[in-house]
Amino acid sequence: MRRFGELIGVAVAGLTARKVRTLLILLGPILGVAAIVAAIGINESSKGDLKAKLRELGTDLIVANAQDAIGGFGADPRIPEEAAARVARLPDVTSVTGTLQLSNIVTLPFAAAEDYYRAFPVPIIATHLNLPTTMDVPLVSGRFLNGFDEASASRVAVIGRDLANEYGYIANEARSIQLGGVNYGVVGVLDYVLLEPSMDSAVFITFANAVEDWDVDDPDPTRLYIRAPTNTRYVAEEIPTVVSLGGPDGANTKVPTDLLDAQSQVDENLNNLTKMMGGLALVVGGVGIANVMSISVIQRSSEIGIRRALGHSRGTIAFQFLIEALVIGVMGGILGAGVGAGVVWMVSEMRDYTMILSVSGLFRWASVSVGVAVVAGLYPSTKAARLEPLETLRLG
Amino acid sequence: MSSTPVSESLLSLEGVSRVYGEEVLVHALRDVWLDIRAGEFLSIVGPSGSGKSTMLGLLGVLDLPTSGSIRIQGTEVNTLPDAERSRLRGEAIGFVFQQFHLVPHLTALGNVETALLYRNLSRKERRRRSLEALEKVDLVHRADHRPIQMSGGEQQRTAIARAIVTEPLVVLADEPTGALDTQNASNVMEIFAGLRSPERAVCIVTHDLEVAAATGRRISMLDGEIVSDESQVAVS
Structure with a gap:
């Protein structure tokens, strides 16, 4: 458990050290999750009055x-x-x-x-x-x-x-x-x-x-x-x-x-289309994560080399980068769900809808973001683990 | 500089060769036998391309030999799985590099603490030991500074603190004074001389003969082979 805590600490330190890059990586999952949550939420909320009436009747x-x-x-x-x-x-x-x-x-x-x-x-x-x-x-x-x-x-x-x-x-x-x-x-x-x-x-x-x-x-x-x-x-x-x-x-x-x-039934076709578009945005976000993290691995090769010299195994290095991806997924998921919920609230206020937002849906899409980020992180983390310390440290 | 009694073998290369390439073979190291014992302060010298950096990589188990064995306190490490080999490397060897290789976004204290990660130590214990190591190189006052805020000499002293915080059996240094001015180089060499103890050896790879003269044993290399291995009176 202590080891896991240390890995999270190292990952968070690595992410916060490069704020702009981290923000850029985060944009993918944030936009993907926010788009899905907002579109489904607005679609549901537009039927909110009817649903409320049905509950009453x-x-x-x-x-x-x-x-x-x-x-x-x-x-x-x-x-x-x-x-x-x-x-x-x-x-x-x-x-x-x-x-x-x-x-x-x-x-x-x-x-x-x-x-x-x-x-x-x-x-x-x-x-x-x-x-x-x-x-x-x-x-x-x-x-x-x-x-x-x-x-x-x-x-x-x-x-x-x-x-x-x-x-x-x-x-x-x-x-x-x-x-x-x-x-x-x-x-x-x-x-x-x-x-x-x-x-x-x-x-x-x-x-x-x-x-x-x-x-x-x-x-x-x-x-x-x-x-x-x-x-x-x-x-x-x-x-x-x-x-x-x-x-x-x-x-x-x-x-x-x-x-x-x-x-009152939400248009399932529209919902499915929305989910597909959002899913696509998440996949693109995932590709972005894989891409930026791969570049980051090259930029941080010296850091990886020194960590290996200090006794960190290939597995530890891979896990460190995977946890960075996990943290990105979690943060992207939470922020995306928050932004999406905010958009649903705003549109509901403007259009006088009865706001309907599924909490389980928020968790579900945030989890998808985490999954996409972890899968996207597999390649760069493997790449980091495979780096030869001797090559990255440029001895003599 | 007083001599320290030499005792057990800490690190040894037994008939180690290292060949690079697949189609065009480069013999970087040929059948090298070397024994580093506790209490030794030695240098490995040789011109560029002589194989001294390859030897440092093998001594530090950062690389694996094409043939032969690397032993740490008698245990053959080149056949161990990566996780076990990495653990042994972390426990037994401390590295100091010419380019310092500090993690830029961490403070001096954070860099030293990195060497103590994943060892089941509390944060408080890591901090205490790291501050102790910084104190040994007289850098406690710079503990909260990042590498970019420190001079080259201070960065190298931070790297030394990182190398010794784990109390390794052997400190391996690759051209540790190569990026320093004369004054800082002299300070760093004094620190290295002070690191030697009855339980520990210090090994410096250098092409600087003055640096080599400060050590008690000089190993000269040429074309991937040890051409001389001689004890000497260290000149400070």
Whole structure:
């Protein structure tokens, strides 16, 4: 260990004695590592907002839409209650909510606004009572529909946040809205539903109300929202089978974050190209190290000769130069990673990106720099070890 | 200058020849037999091309003979692997060169310490021994100076300190006064004379007959052979 410490000391002294030359050698690995770290970091950071949004939304929500298993024209497919129950019993599913969108109902904040809102219909959604849980969305004010509302078919509604803003709804105020001329009391406002933005301007009522007030004959949902935190994609693939079980009922599924997920994926081709370019820069840096160190061996032949005369073996001499290369690789790697990270930070600040920098990536590319430098140092160190001391010392 | 009793063989060449070249052969040394004993202060003299530098390289195990043996205290070293041979060289032989060969980016102390590297010595111990060696050549006050900041005489004294810091059996010097003025040359020769001890020998390769006259044994070389080996009364 002491010997290794002494070798490092000799190598560092050799490098610091020739600062400009050392700086020139260092430029190769610094530029190579910095280029790779910066390019990958900027590429990742440009997708940082999407990734952050994905983390917020989660990627475990599945939407199942009813469809006729045989694709009959003009059908009004539903997902029967028992099919929804089967989906809810799947081991990976934690929550299922069925919804049914009603049509041809004019929704008004007050009677005088009829002309305007007839032209811009508001979606009315009959929903199961656990919608906020399944969608993982809180209420901005008030409460959601509950068991009493369902059992008694109370004329109460929850509205989406955009609709509340549009109607000038003040939190917790006693307010009613007209649904097709029937007054409903607003009991709560649902916060923004990022995965289903159409809900932000919708009115939610119970299935009991849908049957009582709007003559819905079949109170089964047309859509299921399903939370499956584990095996999400596998569950999404299984649901159509679970719903139909060979019968006429069917469903197709999608995971709404899939598109977002795809958008957030960093362009791998670009990344690979960047890595290749950076790798090339590192190789060029390595050639530079080999070149400059080889010249250095010639310049320092007298020093090598005297060290041999003092009892340093060929192996020690080779190791000394190899450690110089190692020190260059380590310094180049650290400085390159630092410069690259600095560039990513600067660009992220300028472009308003969410900075993403992989610490393991920094270590990985710094390690590549060390590897390249050591390989590049093999030739000059071997050359140094092979020098004949008698020739370098020029006796008599 | 008082004579020191001569005892055991420290360094010997036994029938050593050295031939350079492959197609055109140059016989730099022919069947040389030489024994250097503890306590000796000897010189190797001869004109240019006589083979004295080749002999110095072989005595210092910096080069290997084409035939014959080199022995350090009876151990044949030319057949040893490089690492072992280098270790023995570092322990047994101290070199002083005409051109000093100090490492330019190291201080005087750093240059002397270089000889003590890789010997499992603590930094403190290396420093202590190096300062002791510098003190012997009266250069402690220049310990922190680099070669470029020192005179030729001081650089050669630093080189001598480096040669003796390992307490070698033999000090081999190649034209040690060749690059010095008369005063500095005289000082350096005094130091060399003082290095001799009952356990150590000092061997100087030179073409300067005045320098050779200061030693107790003079070996003359010509065309790669020893032509005379005679004891003499040293003239200081």
